[in-house]
Amino acid sequence: MTDDGRGAGATTAQPGGEGETGDLNATFCAAFVDELVRSGVTDAVVCPGSRSTPMALAIDGDERLRVHVHHDERSAAFLALGLGRATGRPAPVLTTSGTAAVELHPAVVEADLDRVPLLVLTADRPPEKRDVGAAQTIDQTHLYGRSVRWFADPGPPSWEAADSWRSLASRAVLEAGRPHPGPVQVNLPFREPLVGRPGPLPPGRDSGRPWHRMAAPSPASGDQAGATREALAGAERGVIVAGGDIDDPDAVLALADAWGWPVLADPRSGCRTGHRAAIAHADALLRSAAVGDEVDAVVRLGSVPASKVQAQWLARLDVPQVVVDRDGAWFDPDRTAGLLVPAAPGAWARAMLALGSRSTSPGWGQRWRRADDAVEAVLVDALDGDGSLTEPGTARVVAGSLPAGGALVVSSSMPVRDLEWFAGPIPGVAVHANRGANGIDGVVSTAVGVALAGAPTALLIGDIALLHDTNGLLGAARRDIDLCVVVVDNGGGGIFSFLPQASAVAPERFEALFATPHGVDLAALVRAHGIPATTIDRVAELGPAVAGAVAQGGVHVVLVTTDRAANVELHDHLHRLTADAISDLP
Incomplete structure (x- = not known):
């Protein structure tokens, strides 16, 4: 017996016959998951499906793992990405075969470009089912192209390959981590039956350490x-x-x-x-x-x-x-x-x-x-009073409302820019953003993943980005997280109002093609997920709302309504004020 008590030191049984395929699948998956844990994996994200059953049962059966089940594969992948961002460890995300695996692609691209560890486990049909019109079967080989650090398809489990099972899992974690963090795809074809009982596992390292390790990186020379x-x-x-x-x-x-x-x-x-x-x-x-x-x-x-x-x-x-x-x-x-x-x-x-x-x-x-202090003084005077909420003011307040040790996730488009332009010092708060591909998909799920790492978390997001990842709210109210989502609702794509299209295109065409007002009651949408929603109108109300939500725990949504045209005018006004403040310096 090894130190984990799972029989990994025993000789692996090798039953023969088709009736033992279920047990073979179960044993392979149990060994794979055991080695993931040995390699430092603490969390796994599972999407419901049939072909992935052997791995899902193995993941759920290991009490050392925190298991996060998600209905939507795209959101699940970004949740795993958020965990990877916050912890530096890859969180496996498991899907069934077919288009379910395709849904992971946006998160894989983001993990590649922003160097976030991510382990993608795509269940697949066995080779004999490919290219013959079998249901839920697509070509999953190198599905994500050059976006992954490593791709592996070991074929359906076989007793003859039992000595490679642990190495496969350990290497997958290693390839997703240092020195070049990013996504890894392990494609896992399973033959039926998909349910079985795991037998003795192939032996692991006697010390309990993973099969593969990497030396610490050298300091700057x-x-x-x-x-x-x-x-x-x-x-x-x-x-x-x-x-x-x-x-x-x-x-x-x-x-x-x-x-x-x-x-x-x-x-x-x-x-x-x-x-x-x-x-x-x-x-x-x-x-x-x-x-x-x-x-x-x-x-x-x-x-x-x-x-x-x-x-x-x-x-x-x-x-x-x-x-x-x-x-x-x-x-x-x-x-x-x-x-x-x-x-x-x-x-x-x-x-x-x-x-x-x-x-x-x-x-x-x-x-x-002196110049930076002059700009800060202008912003304090213009944005930090008790007036109506603005988008720059919202970014300032949210950034300043989190406790030391907290985390702030900020969406692409205007929120990340408003935070960069108008927020002051943010001491003790880890700031995360999906800036690899700069997309607005999966932002809610990324924030849920960051919050699952344990820090009190706020998310600053626009209305369109929220709608892009509404499914990130699925089950969020039941997860053990402290997350306050602050939504800036300006009735469409606010960033386009700053681009040449806003003046070069007729207003009605601009609204239809670029601003795209959604007409959704966001508060009702949020409450449909069992999450409380509060609408804030004044600057003085926002900070206490965010701080109170984080302190109370659980998931809360705070809605801030703004006007797109007024927002452009305010940005222009602030740029003029800050330019004047700088030019007046001696």
Whole structure:
């Protein structure tokens, strides 16, 4: 017997005959799931289906796993993605065969592009059922193309291959994790009967450790630090752009402090803490030539920030730019980087600190600090009173209403931009967003997955994104999570009102093709899922509503109604106010 008490040290029985196929399936799945747990998996997401029965029973039968059942495969995959985002561990998502497996594709794409560990288990019909018109049978081989880190199809379970079962599961977890996290597909054909009893499992490692392991990644080397120093030689007015996936924000901020450089801190970076080097309103500052055009070097850490203004500024700068990324990923859409450093940003920052101080233009960091403080003062005056709620004000309030240790999930389109542009410091809160493919599908489910990791969580989302993933609310009220969903309802696709289409297309055509008002009673829709919904009208009411919902626990929805045209006017007004504040600085 092994340390897990499941008989994995015994010789695997190898019954013969077709009548034993059910037991064979059950034994394979039990060994596979046991090795998943040995490899660190703690949660699994199961979608109802027939062909996946052997694996579903094995997952549900292992008391070491938390099992989350979801009716909708697309939402289930994003729930698993949310768990992977929050924990750094892949959560298997299991589906039956056919189009059920296709529904996972959007989450697979997001996991690939934003480097989130995800393990996709697609049950399949056996080979003899393919290409003969058998029901619920499609070609699931390499179904997700180049989006996966690894694909495996071991064929229907066989006793002869029992020695490979554990290795298959352990490698799948390994391939989904470091050093290049992302999705893995294991396609699992099962012959009938699909129900059986597991026999003794093939032996595992006597120590209980997984079949495959990976050594810890190396820290940033002296060579990398030296190459960076050479690339930045002579720079005295540099900036650090901190995007998503910063492993050690404190190290980055310490380096910025030592160098006297500002950190343009994306909300997802963890650097927007209130530290004197952390710049929260980079978008507003870069709309002005007051400071941005004097930069003579840029270091870019992690994934790309959401700000289009910042991207355009980086694209037109004719100065040395260094990209530091944990995987050496090519985050350089405008091809302006002169050096790519494959290192975790925190490790790189510590290596640079070890090289000592550098010469910086006097007062350089303080100029950015004064400008950022001036913008914050304007926003406090314009948005933090007791007036009617606005979309920028909603982003500010939600970000400031979560306790330390909480999590904030923010949807693409306008919510992520409003958070980046208008929120101040967000200390102690982990900010998550599906910015790999920048889609609005699966956002509710992603937030449910993040909340399942245990942190009190808020979701800031627009009405159309909510409708894209209404099925993310299925069963949410019965899950053990603390989640407050704040929905900005502006009656359609608000972001299109900021694009040239809004003025170039006749109003009625614009409404029909782009704004697409939905006419749905969102409060009634939410309540149909057994979730309480509250409508908020005033700025002063929103913060207590969010904080109270998180403290109370469970799932709550807070609705904020805004007007699309007024929202565009407000954004223009705020941009003018902040530009004036910056230009008035000495």
